[in-house]
Amino acid sequence: MFLDLLRRRNPGLLAAAADLHGTGELPTNCYALDLDTVATNAAAIRREADRHGLSAYAMTKQVGRNPDFCRTIRDAGITEAVGVDLQCALADRRGGLGIGHLGHLVQIPRHEAATAAALAPRFWTVFNDTKAGEAAAASAAAGREQALLARISAPGDRFYRGHEGGYPADEIVAVADRLDALPGARFAGVTSFPTQLFDPAAGRVVPTANLDTLRTAAAALRAAGRSHVEINAPGTTSAAILGMLAEAGATQVEPGHGLTGTTPWHAVTDLVEEPAVLYVSEVSHLWDGRAYVFGGGLYVDPVLGLGGTRALIVPRGGGLDDAHLVDVEMPAPEAIDYYAMADVSAVPSVAPGDTVLFGFRPQVFVTRALTAGVTGVRSGVPAVTGVYAADGSTPIRLDDTDPRTHATGSTGRAS
CATH class of the missing domain: 3.20.20.10 (Alanine racemase)
Structure with missing residues (x-):
């Protein structure tokens, strides 16, 4: 449901995520957060809360407690x-x-x-x-x-x-x-x-x-x-x-999912908050008419039921106009989500390395996914603000060859 919502209400995030994954700035198995839209959503909730004399405390588990997300909503008034x-x-x-x-x-x-x-x-x-x-x-x-x-x-x-x-x-x-x-x-x-x-x-x-x-x-x-x-x-x-x-x-x-426009009500009605999160993956390999897509963050919050899932596959070097909308078989809830399987039997051009974009209601903190804030989606100049682990900490640097060293923040200092 939320992929359709993104395509209709925030296609810029889809386009930005495809471009940034294509250049390597957004890693695979990563939730991308449109921080500009998050800021607008948070400000709308803050205004309405103030109008009714309500204190608003943000729930951040669903976006992996991403610190750039935290700073964004703070600056917007929550x-x-x-x-x-x-x-x-x-x-x-x-x-x-x-x-x-x-x-x-x-x-x-x-x-x-x-x-x-x-x-x-x-x-x-x-x-x-x-x-x-x-x-x-x-x-x-x-x-x-x-x-x-x-x-x-x-x-x-x-x-x-x-x-x-x-x-x-x-x-x-x-x-x-x-x-x-x-x-x-x-x-x-x-x-x-x-x-x-x-x-x-x-x-x-x-x-x-x-x-x-x-x-x-x-x-x-x-x-x-x-x-x-x-x-x-x-x-x-x-x-x-x-x-x-x-x-x-x-x-x-x-407010939690309201900050990213992913409550169940948002799935069926255009509320003031706009969708601001998607999941970025990549084709690993092909087998028997299916593209095996990297997992790690494929936990779909079941509040709307376990219905069918679709994804957009964007070829390397292409854009949304070149994307293929495909059905995806998700891992069973009791299974480790190493891969999802996309039906590409009618799309022979799909190849390993192609970008795969999902839109669903996340609970990042129970996954092994990464999160990344993205700014500039609305202006057409997107940039990644930082990449973090699912608990809000900075993950092992992808360019660090010493596994004993990991970053503790944007400074990259070893702990």
Whole structure:
């Protein structure tokens, strides 16, 4: 779906990626990020969030915590991130973002609480009293008071399998009192996930029962005398839903795929955010009417279902006008994605080394792919700003013959 969207709404990124891969500036197995479009998307979300009085924390895992991406959204007005785990928060800080939220979805391991506290997160989510005590103790040792969010749930709430956990929502007043009593911490509000999801039948994003649970809990807290309650409401976030979330009482939102125009809603409706990411690969070899395409980053987020995949194959020395749109057999989800197989039985001119471009919804942090920011797509003078590993660090330099040496940043200094 997102390849068609790129061809229609951002063909310049496809053309730039083909050219830059052809010259060797974009490596194979790499997600290319159109930073100019990312900046425009981030600014649109920031404006809408400000209009509704919402704090916006960026989720960066889906683009591999790319530091150039982090700096781009910071300069566009989204200055703080949500760390889906501690590693994410550390990478976001290296990329120049403050830490607005951590501990949700992934709690902080007990021996890493001090590291988390040193990041001075604005909010820290806890699922139980044990994790709250660890967060409070680490924060107290760091000489600060930590604002805690309680992850809550009620019967009928929806969670992805493996994401369950939290305090019973009907106990939230007592929970808040217990968190307030911890030296080094204070209760600040409630959170859950997902508080909204794309509904294929409706063709738009709709609230889940989780959002009502948050709203009910906040009302109980206010009735108990708490004048301000933070409501953190993540899930399928774009500028188009911020009004709905504000009306429901949310105070915090967490755009992720909205920053690259790749939420499920973007796949079926032209929202304000434009597509800004694609996957770059290359033909390795041919066999039995198929072009075997290098993998490493072929994890497609299954939120839209595992449908068919297509790709554009651009011959060496050619451009988009010379590209072939082909069907691709992706590796099975349980398999290592060494290769995908493109059906080129009707395209005999395809050859090893040809560029292959994919458009799908990524989750780069769970892959072994690279990421690269690209500027100048809109002006027609594209340039690669840097190439990074899937965890946001700089990968081994491709021109370095000593495997013991790797770069730690754009300076290329050895560690």
